[in-house]
Amino acid sequence: MQKLFGEQRREFLLNKLIDEGAPITGTALAAMANVSRQVIVSDMTLMKARNEPIISTSQGYLYLKERKEAHVSRQIACVHTAEDTENELKLLVSAGATVKDVTIEHPVYGELTANVFVSTESEADDFIRKIHSSNAGYLLELTDGFHLHTLTAPNEAILDRAVEAMREHGYLIEDHES
Numbered sequence: 001m002q003k004l005f006g007e008q009r010r011e012f013l014l015n016k017l018i019d020e021g022a023p024i025t026g027t028a029l030a031a032m033a034n035v036s037r038q039v040i041v042s043d044m045t046l047m048k049a050r051n052e053p054i055i056s057t058s059q060g061y062l063y064l065k066e067r068k069e070a071h072v073s074r075q076i077a078c079v080h081t082a083e084d085t086e087n088e089l090k091l092l093v094s095a096g097a098t099v100k101d102v103t104i105e106h107p108v109y110g111e112l113t114a115n116v117f118v119s120t121e122s123e124a125d126d127f128i129r130k131i132h133s134s135n136a137g138y139l140l141e142l143t144d145g146f147h148l149h150t151l152t153a154p155n156e157a158i159l160d161r162a163v164e165a166m167r168e169h170g171y172l173i174e175d176h177e178s
Contacts, residue, residue: 023060
């Protein structure tokens with residue numbers, strides 16, 4: 001492919017993200033546009049500054065179109081060890097929920113939220129694999145396991161199932177209150 005420049009490249013990238021409807025890695029976008037990954041990071045920052053609904057997830061960049069399948073959301077308060085993260089994610093997605101994000105209350109920075117967007121066991125496996133291969137830590141490690149998740153689903157019954165699965169495994173903060 002011929003190297004694209006400036007606005008032409010950003011238009012190309014935006015269309016790729018919109019058409020794909022799923023996350024695309026910065027490396028893959030860089031290969032498509034015949035530029036470095038750093039150029040992609042810069043382009044994504046510029047497009048976000050123009051209010052394009054692009055987010056960076058653990059699976060890559062995602063254009064946030066209105067998702068018809070996710071009509072309801074709920075935030076849940078969780079606590080568990082880092083070793084329980086894989087099981088937590090798989091419990092939630094097997095109930096039919098999408099784990100949209102994770103939030104912690106940091107003593108210096110205040111509220112920190114990171115996009116997760118995990119909807120399947122395969123995506124959960126990829127997320128865990130990326131954490132391990134990058135030697136990154138989980139945000140919950142900064143707060144002794146305390147964190148929030150925003151869950152989305154097509155209906156409340158699915159969210160109720162997800163919360164009940166978390167309760168059964170003792171992962172909800174309410175299970176640890178005295």
